[in-house]
Amino acid sequence: MRAADYDESDVRVRPARGGSRPRTKQRPAYKQAVDGFVTGVNRGRYDVLVAGRAVTAVAARELGRGGVVVGDDVAVVGDTTGGPGSLARIVRVAERRTLLRRSSEDVGGIERVLVANADQLVVVTALADPEPRTRMVDRCLVAAFEAGMDTLLCLTKSDLADPDVFLAHYSPLDVPAVVTRRRDGEILGQDEVAALLRDRVSVLVGHSGVGKSTLVNALVPDASRAVGHVNAVTGRGRHTSTSAVALALPDGGWVIDTPGVRSFGLGHVHVDDVIASFADLAEVVTACPPGCTHLAGTAGCALDTWLARPEVTEREIARAESLRRLLVSRLGDAEPEPTAYDGMHQR
């Protein structure tokens, strides 16, 4: 959506109390609105990139609390010079292409949008030190499937452990993977990662210590400066923030780092959201009884019938098992006890 498409008629008008006639109080015309891209959120202030300038903005009240998130394409009015002390106003949020959400299990399952419009979720996992947590990886993949995002596994520290067992575990899911390792103080495989991120908006998630910062700093040469800089308006260092921040990649595209996100509450995810990412199996389960959970041994589940075919292939069995594993990972807690990944062989 371009800014030129906005005008007064786009502004949501609250219906007047006690009558059907909408309030026609003087509203600003937004013909002057310009396009922006939200790169950060900090205590009610938004960092918006407008024509290459970093602009600080507030959000119009009608957009609601949490109505603007990192990754949003917005229309902005007011002072968009980006000069010291300048403040612009976000008046409109464009329709979102994807929506990465989490539900908080503690606050009655309220769901919160984390990032808008991202193309892919990059799950960063160390092959050792710390040990990979496959359940956490599974839950990230489920969140990405629900969000409508592509997925990428980024396996770090292959200098410490062989990636083969991990890769074999995930191959039935057809999730692309890239492996990095350190040699002589240099991280190898970074160019491959950069190529997979080019011209796309990628959200990076990963547990503490997996090497995510190392990767981000290598991909975005001035990342530490961007993250550490002190906000001109609030006077606070942005590194104190735990919310997502979008960093421009030198060759095009964005990396969205999520320092506060270690897990996903998946209470908002439905069985169908997961199955939709398995076109072949989605076809099979159309024969299931209504409300089928598709878990092994569920009465009447068409997956079991399909798996019992004499001509069933090993690959089909592996895919069905992987799907069922993801469906189970959707249940349960967001923060399980850390478990060592069995079957992993360290060098």
Ligand SMILES: Nc1nc2c(ncn2[C@@H]2O[C@H](COP(=O)(O)OP(=O)(O)OP(=O)(O)O)[C@@H](O)[C@H]2O)c(=O)[nH]1
């Ligand atoms: N052996 C090995 N160590 C690595 C590799 N990449 C990063 N490390 C080390 O792993 C440790 C953690 O790396 P960070 O980049 O700080 O990890 P992080 O995921 O950002 O962790 P937090 O900062 O806690 O969120 C550091 O000591 C890195 O030097 C790698 O490929 N191989």
Ligand SMILES: [Zn+2]
């Ligand atoms: Zn079923």
